[in-house]
Amino acid sequence: MPLLKSSLDIILINKDTPRLIVERTFYLLNLIEKHLFVNQDILGRFVMLNQSQISLTYGIVVFTTTTLVLLNYKCMIRTLIALIIGSILYFNVDFNFDFAVPVNQENLRIIGILLLIIFSLFYIEDTKSQTQLLAISSDQIDQGRKKGKGNKNNQVGKEQKEKSLNSQNQQINQNNTKQRVENRGNSKVNYNDKELIEKYKKNGLLQFLNVYLNHKDRFIKKEALHWGEEIEYTLYSIDPQSRKVQLANMGYSLIQGFNQQEDPEVYLQPEFGNFMVEAVPKTPYNSTEDLEDLLKCDFQIKKRRQILEKYFLLYEIGLLTLASPIILGTPNHISIEDPDLAEEVQRFEGRLQERNTYSQSQFTIDSTENPHPRFSGLMQSIRERRGEKVEILVPIYVDKNTNLTEKTTDEPKPGFIYMDSMAFGMGCSCLQVTFESQTLNHARYIHDQLLxxxxxxxxxxxxxxxxxxxxxxxxxxxxxxxxSVDCRTKEERDSTSENYIPKSRYGTQNHYLSNHKYVKQEYMDTIQYKVSEEHMKILQKDNMLDDRLAYHIATLFARDPIPTFSNEHDESLFDNQEITAHFENLQSTNWNSMRFKPPPSVQSKIGWRVEFRTMDIQITDYENSVFIIVLCLVQNVINNYDVNFLMPISKIDENMNRAHMINAYTEQKFWFRKNIINSADYKKCKLQESDYIISSEEEKFSETEDEFVELYIREIIEGNPEIGFKGIYPLIYEYLRDHYPKDQVEKVNEYLDFFLQRAKGFHPTGASYIRNLVLNHPEYKQDSIISQPIAHDIIADILEIGSNEEKRQQYYGNK
Structure with a gap:
C-alpha cells in the first residue's frame, strides 16, 4: 500500500495527468497482452513458478511497467529489473542451470529480499527525481502555453530558454508563466464586461510599449541573424485488417513522454488537437545567407521525422503531414482510450452538441482537444463572443451523384460542407517560417515585401x-x-454597421507596416479596421510610435482578448514592466497571413521578427524543404537588391481567393507587379545604410511604372519577356552567382527546379494527388463522400510515400 500510495502521489503531481494515466495505462496493458504475455507457459519454461506465482509476478510487472511508461524516465529501468529478479528469487525459483557456488532455496529467498530492498531504495530515489521532472515538465507545458493556431513564436538565443526561433514562447519568462498559466481555479471573464476588457487591453498596450522602448534601437549583424521553421504532424491509428483509420487522441501525453527523454535535436510542442504535435529544432538555423546551413534544413527535417516515427511507432501510431484531418467530424473519427469518455460519447451519439460544453459541435468531441485549459477556453470564448457557434461553409466538389438539393442532419446546406467547431480549422496543419531581422525597420520592410x-x-x-x-x-x-475562429458578432460581420470588422481574426493582412518610400498609402485600398483613438494616443504619446506602426498595433486591439481569466485582471499579481502576457494574448490571436513579431519580452535576446504563415504542410519532408529554401532565397533577394513587390492589398486578397481553387497552382492567374526592379542599378542597394527606408539614391519607380498584371505562377517564377517581366528566378540566380561559389549554387538547383516544375504541373500538389486518389478509387461512388475504406487507403498510401522511395518518386511524378 505505501508503494501504491507513493506512485499515486507522484502521478497526481501533474494536474493534467488523470487523462494521461488512462491513455497510457490502457494502451500499455493492451501492448503487454498482445506482445509480452500471450502465452504464460513461455514464462514457466524459463523459471519454475506455479500459476499463482506467475499471476502475481505478472501483476507486479504490469504495475511497474505501467508506472515506467507513465513517468517515462529511463533510470527507472533498474528499478524494474531489481523488482522482477527479487520477486522471482523470493518465490523459490528453480533455474534450469547450475550455480557456480552451492545455493539453497533459503539463500535465494534472502537474496530476493535484499533485491526487493534495493528496489525500494531505487524506487524512492527515482520517484524523487521523477517528482522534480514532472514539476519541470508541467512548468514547461504551462510556460509554453499556446495562444491558438497562429502563436508559433520561435526562439533564437543561445541559452536554453531561447534556443530556437520556432519555440520562443515556450519560455518567454517566469513572470508571464505565473500570469497566464494556472487558470484552472479562476473564472473566465464575460465579454459583456467592457470596462474590464478595456482595462486588460490597456495593460497589453503598456506591455508592448515597454518591449518597444527596450528594443527599438536593437541592431543585429547579418551573420548573427537566425531563422526557424516549424512542422505540424497529425497522428493516426490504422487498422489494415478492417481498413479503418482514426485520429489518435494521445498527443498531449506522448509530447510529455518524448520531451522527458530530452532528445538533443527535437522538441515537441502541443497543438490545438490532441491528435496533433508540432516539432521544432532545438537549435536555430543560422542566417538565411549562410547557404550551407540553409541547405541543411532538408537533412534536419528528414532526420526529425525519423526520430519521431521511431518514438510514435512504439505506440502503433502513424505520423503524417496532411494539411487537413480528412476524417475529423465523421462517425468514430477518433480513438478514445478513456472508457468514461468513450461511454459518454456513445451515450450522446447523434446529439453531441448537448454534451459539448465548449464548442457545442454536433460533429467533433470536446475533450479531444489538447487538455491544456487554454484550448478549451479558446473554443468557448470564440463561440460566446460571437453569440453563436461558428459556421464554416466550404463548397463541395460536384460529382455525378453529389447531393446538391436535399438537406440532411449532416449537411443542412446543400452544396456545402458544413462544419461547426474551431477544431475543424485549428485541427489543420501548416508550414510556417520565421525570420529574425537586423532592426525594427528591417522587420517591417520584410513584412511588406513578402506579403x-x-x-x-x-x-x-x-x-x-x-x-x-x-x-x-x-x-x-x-x-x-x-x-473556424471568426468571433465577430453578427453586427461586426455586417458591412453596413458602424462596428463592422472586415475580416476574421484569422485572415489576410490588411495593411502595410513600413515607412519605406515604395510603400504607398493608396496600396491599402481595402476597408481598414476602425481603431480606438485612445489606444492610438497611448501608443503615440511623446511621439513614441509612428503612424503606421501605431495603427498596426492598434488593429490588434480592435479585437477582444480570448480567453481571459479573473486572475489576469488582478493588477496586484503582475507588473507590466516584467511581463508581456496581456499583449501576447492579443498579438497571438490575430492570426494574419504575415505576422509582425516583437521580441517576446523586455529581457529577451531575440530580435524583431516576421512570420510567413500561409503554406499548407507538405506530404514529404523534401517538399517542405523545397518551400523553405525557395522562400529564404526570395527573402535574400529582398534584403540585397533594389526590388519592389508591393501592390494594392485588394489584389493580394483576390489572389488568396484564387489560391483556394482546384489546381490553382497551374490553372489560375495571379495579380503581380510588372516592374519589380529599379532599372539596371538594382544591385546597388542602400537598404542597410538607410535602415530599410530607402533602397537607392534615385527614386525610379514612377507612377507610370506602377502597373499590375495577371500572370501564371510559372511566369512569376521564370519571367515573361514578352511583357518585360523579369521574374524572381533570374534575380535569385544572379544573387547566388554574385555571392557563392559554383559548387554551392549547384546544390541549390535541385530545390529551385522542383519548385518550378511544381508550378508547371510536373510535380502535383498534395491536394491534386489526393483528389486523384479519390476520383480513381474503385470504391468511390462519385458522390463526393470519402468512406472509411477510402480514407484508410489514402492514409496508407501517404504513409507508403514516406517509407518507400519508388512510391515517393511516383508521387513526385518522376515515374
Missing amino acids: PWTPIFAALSSNAPIFKGKLADIDMRWTVISQ
Whole structure:
C-alpha cells in the first residue's frame, strides 16, 4: 500500500495527468497482452513458478511497467529489473542451470529480499527525481502555453530558454508563466464586461510599449541573424485488417513522454488537437545567407521525422503531414482510450452538441482537444463572443451523384460542407517560417515585401482537398481556419454597421507596416479596421510610435482578448514592466497571413521578427524543404537588391481567393507587379545604410511604372519577356552567382527546379494527388463522400510515400 500510495502521489503531481494515466495505462496493458504475455507457459519454461506465482509476478510487472511508461524516465529501468529478479528469487525459483557456488532455496529467498530492498531504495530515489521532472515538465507545458493556431513564436538565443526561433514562447519568462498559466481555479471573464476588457487591453498596450522602448534601437549583424521553421504532424491509428483509420487522441501525453527523454535535436510542442504535435529544432538555423546551413534544413527535417516515427511507432501510431484531418467530424473519427469518455460519447451519439460544453459541435468531441485549459477556453470564448457557434461553409466538389438539393442532419446546406467547431480549422496543419531581422525597420520592410508572396506560396503548397470526410471544391486550408475562429458578432460581420470588422481574426493582412518610400498609402485600398483613438494616443504619446506602426498595433486591439481569466485582471499579481502576457494574448490571436513579431519580452535576446504563415504542410519532408529554401532565397533577394513587390492589398486578397481553387497552382492567374526592379542599378542597394527606408539614391519607380498584371505562377517564377517581366528566378540566380561559389549554387538547383516544375504541373500538389486518389478509387461512388475504406487507403498510401522511395518518386511524378 505505501508503494501504491507513493506512485499515486507522484502521478497526481501533474494536474493534467488523470487523462494521461488512462491513455497510457490502457494502451500499455493492451501492448503487454498482445506482445509480452500471450502465452504464460513461455514464462514457466524459463523459471519454475506455479500459476499463482506467475499471476502475481505478472501483476507486479504490469504495475511497474505501467508506472515506467507513465513517468517515462529511463533510470527507472533498474528499478524494474531489481523488482522482477527479487520477486522471482523470493518465490523459490528453480533455474534450469547450475550455480557456480552451492545455493539453497533459503539463500535465494534472502537474496530476493535484499533485491526487493534495493528496489525500494531505487524506487524512492527515482520517484524523487521523477517528482522534480514532472514539476519541470508541467512548468514547461504551462510556460509554453499556446495562444491558438497562429502563436508559433520561435526562439533564437543561445541559452536554453531561447534556443530556437520556432519555440520562443515556450519560455518567454517566469513572470508571464505565473500570469497566464494556472487558470484552472479562476473564472473566465464575460465579454459583456467592457470596462474590464478595456482595462486588460490597456495593460497589453503598456506591455508592448515597454518591449518597444527596450528594443527599438536593437541592431543585429547579418551573420548573427537566425531563422526557424516549424512542422505540424497529425497522428493516426490504422487498422489494415478492417481498413479503418482514426485520429489518435494521445498527443498531449506522448509530447510529455518524448520531451522527458530530452532528445538533443527535437522538441515537441502541443497543438490545438490532441491528435496533433508540432516539432521544432532545438537549435536555430543560422542566417538565411549562410547557404550551407540553409541547405541543411532538408537533412534536419528528414532526420526529425525519423526520430519521431521511431518514438510514435512504439505506440502503433502513424505520423503524417496532411494539411487537413480528412476524417475529423465523421462517425468514430477518433480513438478514445478513456472508457468514461468513450461511454459518454456513445451515450450522446447523434446529439453531441448537448454534451459539448465548449464548442457545442454536433460533429467533433470536446475533450479531444489538447487538455491544456487554454484550448478549451479558446473554443468557448470564440463561440460566446460571437453569440453563436461558428459556421464554416466550404463548397463541395460536384460529382455525378453529389447531393446538391436535399438537406440532411449532416449537411443542412446543400452544396456545402458544413462544419461547426474551431477544431475543424485549428485541427489543420501548416508550414510556417520565421525570420529574425537586423532592426525594427528591417522587420517591417520584410513584412511588406513578402506579403504579396503569401498567396503564391499558398497555391503551390495546397494540400487540403478533403474536409469532414467529403471532397471539397477547394484545395487549401486557409478559409476553413479563418471561418473556424471568426468571433465577430453578427453586427461586426455586417458591412453596413458602424462596428463592422472586415475580416476574421484569422485572415489576410490588411495593411502595410513600413515607412519605406515604395510603400504607398493608396496600396491599402481595402476597408481598414476602425481603431480606438485612445489606444492610438497611448501608443503615440511623446511621439513614441509612428503612424503606421501605431495603427498596426492598434488593429490588434480592435479585437477582444480570448480567453481571459479573473486572475489576469488582478493588477496586484503582475507588473507590466516584467511581463508581456496581456499583449501576447492579443498579438497571438490575430492570426494574419504575415505576422509582425516583437521580441517576446523586455529581457529577451531575440530580435524583431516576421512570420510567413500561409503554406499548407507538405506530404514529404523534401517538399517542405523545397518551400523553405525557395522562400529564404526570395527573402535574400529582398534584403540585397533594389526590388519592389508591393501592390494594392485588394489584389493580394483576390489572389488568396484564387489560391483556394482546384489546381490553382497551374490553372489560375495571379495579380503581380510588372516592374519589380529599379532599372539596371538594382544591385546597388542602400537598404542597410538607410535602415530599410530607402533602397537607392534615385527614386525610379514612377507612377507610370506602377502597373499590375495577371500572370501564371510559372511566369512569376521564370519571367515573361514578352511583357518585360523579369521574374524572381533570374534575380535569385544572379544573387547566388554574385555571392557563392559554383559548387554551392549547384546544390541549390535541385530545390529551385522542383519548385518550378511544381508550378508547371510536373510535380502535383498534395491536394491534386489526393483528389486523384479519390476520383480513381474503385470504391468511390462519385458522390463526393470519402468512406472509411477510402480514407484508410489514402492514409496508407501517404504513409507508403514516406517509407518507400519508388512510391515517393511516383508521387513526385518522376515515374
